[in-house]
Amino acid sequence: MLDATVFAREVAAALDAEFGSRPHKVKEVARLTGCNERTVKNWFQARNGPSGECLVTLMRHSDQVLRLVLRCAEREDLLDIINVTEAKARLAEAVSTLDGLLNPNEEGF
Template sequence: MSFSRNDRILRVGRGKGFPMDPGADVEAAFASVIADALRKDFGDAPAHVKHIARLTGANARTVQNWLQARNGPSGAGLVVLMRHSDEVTAAVLKLSDRERLREGAVAAMMVADLRKAVLAVLPYLPEE
């Protein structure tokens, strides 16, 4: 189907560009950071590719593209990966400059583990 001569012709304007925050260039680093995190947690063997594909519901070829940093996961895939991978969660928090949230969560988990350990040992302590 061809367009008629009366169709609108769109041209790119030649104006000033929108000033971008230099620290906001996350898109360029996103795929490589997520790929590194996935490789740390899962590796890049074919069995791991299939495992990640099953977790996220993505195609195996898509997961290979993630691991090779050609593309990054979409929002839904990223959320699933963050559920199953501490490395991916840490990478996303680092990209968003929210590392303090991760530190607080790790500290809370350590306190909870310590509380469980103390409660498990309490029955065996002699009473004074």
């Protein structure tokens, strides 16, 4: 079973990684989730973690929270799929950039 204190710390770390550098991170997450700012501040301070609808909404808006939930659910297989998909997208972007360097006169470059 997942320990609530550890989960709260992990969520706080995920939120900090995703939103930490933004000046109004608490307000932004509150707006995204529909939760009040005091609740969101508690998440950032690891006093407690989100549950239910708020957690699902966070997963929709935060790759870090999504990855955390998949790790907690021991679904590394899904994390592998996400990683491969992201790597393929980065590779396609790199190929497109290289094509642009080789063919600078083509449209879009």
